[in-house]
Amino acid sequence: MKLLHALGAIALGVTTLNAWADPGRDLLSKQCIACHAIAKPDNMSLDRLWERKGPDLYYAGSKFNREWLEAWLQNPTVLRPSGVLYAKNVVGHEDSVDTIDGSKLEPHMKLSQEEAALATEALMALKAESGLIQEGAFKNGPVNAKFSAMLFGKLRGCTSCHAAKPDDGIASGPELYDAGNRLQPDFVYAYIKDPQKFDPHVWMPNLNLNEADLQKLTGYISTLKSAEKK
Numbered sequence: 651m652k653l654l655h656a657l658g659a660i661a662l663g664v665t666t667l668n669a670w671a672d673p674g675r676d677l678l679s680k681q682c683i684a685c686h687a688i689a690k691p692d693n694m695s696l697d698r699l700w701e702r703k704g705p706d707l708y709y710a711g712s713k714f715n716r717e718w719l720e721a722w723l724q725n726p727t728v729l730r731p732s733g734v735l736y737a738k739n740v741v742g743h744e745d746s747v748d749t750i751d752g753s754k755l756e757p758h759m760k761l762s763q764e765e766a767a768l769a770t771e772a773l774m775a776l777k778a779e780s781g782l783i784q785e786g787a788f789k790n791g792p793v794n795a796k797f798s799a800m801l802f803g804k805l806r807g808c809t810s811c812h813a814a815k816p817d818d819g820i821a822s823g824p825e826l827y828d829a830g831n832r833l834q835p836d837f838v839y840a841y842i843k844d845p846q847k848f849d850p851h852v853w854m855p856n857l858n859l860n861e862a863d864l865q866k867l868t869g870y871i872s873t874l875k876s877a878e879k880k
Contacts, residue, residue: 674772696851709778713837723766726758736822788835798870830875839868
């Protein structure tokens with residue numbers, strides 16, 4: 651019996667030590683997992699995608715830029731004007747354009763400076779699994795702003811879902827006018843190349859782009875750093 655008590659005390663001590671050793675992870679577990687997956691889900695079904703409340707974060711450290719993330723957690727701005735799932739919040743009109751029911755959109759919680767620092771540290775430790783995002787895939791070549799903007803808009807149709815300027819009025823996908831501050835270029839490249847590699851049921855289309863277009867689009871998106879936020 652004494653041995654069992656001793657083992658129990660050791661186990662409790664290890665658990666407590668781990669909690670103290672990683673307060674950021676503890677913060678994620680308490681405040682983030684209700685809406686976000688911080689570990690890759692075993693269930694990657696369409697039903698899960700339909701019901702999730704926020705984007706997956708289990709590869710956040712390979713997706714976000716640290717400085718932006720820590721600042722955003724303290725002062726969240728709208729990244730998805732129509733919410734996580736456009737179809738759930740859109741209101742159709744027969745005689746006018748569709749609108750978004752803003753009453754269904756929940757604002758993201760604000761963290762204190764200390765909490766944001768802890769959460770950022772924990773999130774940046776969540777790296778993509780091998781093969782998901784290739785480090786150095788984006789070559790950071792020169793960007794022809796005029797041609798790349800045309801590629802993003804007319805030629806590849808990205809503006810059908812994503813806003814490249816704060817006043818574009820596009821609602822169905824995440825805004826990209828601040829993507830250069832928010833997202834790591836290698837993530838942008840990987841996601842454009844094969845969105846279904848991140849989630850087999852995600853609705854963003856795989857356009858089967860050639861390498862030149864992947865580099866140009868990634869380079870263009872990386873230049874979008876508008877200071878104006880909704």
